[in-house]
Amino acid sequence: MAQLTGKNALVTGATSGIGLAAARRLADEGAHVFLTGRRTEALDAAVAGIVAAGGSATGIRADVADLGDLERVAAAVRERGNGLDVLFANAGGGEFAALGDITWQHYADTFNTNVGGTLFTVQTLLPLLNRGASVILTSSNIDVKGAAAFSVYAASKAALRSFTRSWAAELAGRDVRVNSIAPGPIGTPGLSGLAPDPEAAEQLLKNLASGVPMNRLGRPEEIADAVVFLASPASTFMTGAEIYVDGGASQI
Template sequence: MQKLKNKTALITGGTSGIGKATAIDFIENGASVIITGRFKNTVDDTVIELGSNAKGIVSDAGKMEDILSLADKVKLISPQVDILYVNAGFGKYAPLELIDETHFNEQFNVIVKGTLFMVQQILPLMKEGGSIILNTSIVTEVGMPNSSVYSAAKAAVQSFTKSFASELAPRKIRINAVSPGPINTNYFDRSNLSSDQVQAMADAVMPQVPLARFGEPSEVAKAVTFLASADSSFMHGTELFVDGGFPRIK
């Protein structure tokens, strides 16, 4: 059964990782998908890989001019968006003593400002019965060293999930969040960590995952598809954890 048949979905940050995996799963479930990415070559390559039910738009989730022009670009492809998955984001890490304004602004521009204004701008294209999914993170549930800014930004998105849900309920547009834990993606490509630091973080996290492995992007994608579909029709303003039990189960 195709859960998203005849639906049009917009996925930000859809050229890799969880975003790309979700685009694949959406298409397998009958949706037409529009992905965004920062670079034309990766957008074009991903659209070719995804096939005829995918279209792409070059757009940077951290640039207001791109966000403000995105709805017009989407309308050239589809007059309506049924599903919005605000996936674009990244994390950088620094101890409290070394955090500067650039470190703060980079993450808040994409994760907080980008999420808020992306929802605002695409909302006019969404009709009754639409579904919006935001990305939170397991970092909101645990104090992780060197992640003050990233954790705060994701906590803001967690708050958006509740407040947006309250506002959008009268319009019959559902909004929920998916909260990934440790997932095998290229997430660290935009981070400021060296390969040795990434490996050290992975080594520290792995023993805390009760399922004793990292998750795959496709596993998060299936949760996003669930939240996008009628299977979750009575879920609104909630957060779905896909984390292998980390760090809430001992």
């Protein structure tokens, strides 16, 4: 039997990259997966792909930085019934900006999505979490590393590491586990999109891969496997932890 048969899971930022790969894997393991994203066409395609592969999924167009959208997500989960067993708060993003070039808008956009979006996603869905539920945050291995021109993004991910510990302590009495995954550079559209053009993107990815001891970028599916582990009964004695899935970049 699949590990998550009969469970309900929610993945934010699920239309591409890590979020989409995780949604597919959770559905493969038997969960009904709620997917959120800001682009309707991409969201519909993601849901259709899961259903075509024999999975069960519901798409909800939502921006995690919008409290009204989050309430609609909660309403959709509530309407299906049976609460929520897995919450993968994955939506996030960032842009390069050197210290002298950082604007208030750059800071606000990054923190509103990565920190505020994660905070209020978990808060809004909190009443729907079943006993034994698993909450998983997408951090980054940059939360323990320095990164030129990426300081605001790094700080936002360090905040998520702190959330992981604090929420794990707070929710232990409800038998809800909270852990985070810290990916290294992963070959996703979002990573390539940090560069201004295809040529620069190719050079960026090459440079990032060279800094990984395994000498390559990670694949979204490799992060999705870690998500399934944290969502499954295989990790029931884990909470407050952060798993680095980065080819050794933060460890070696």
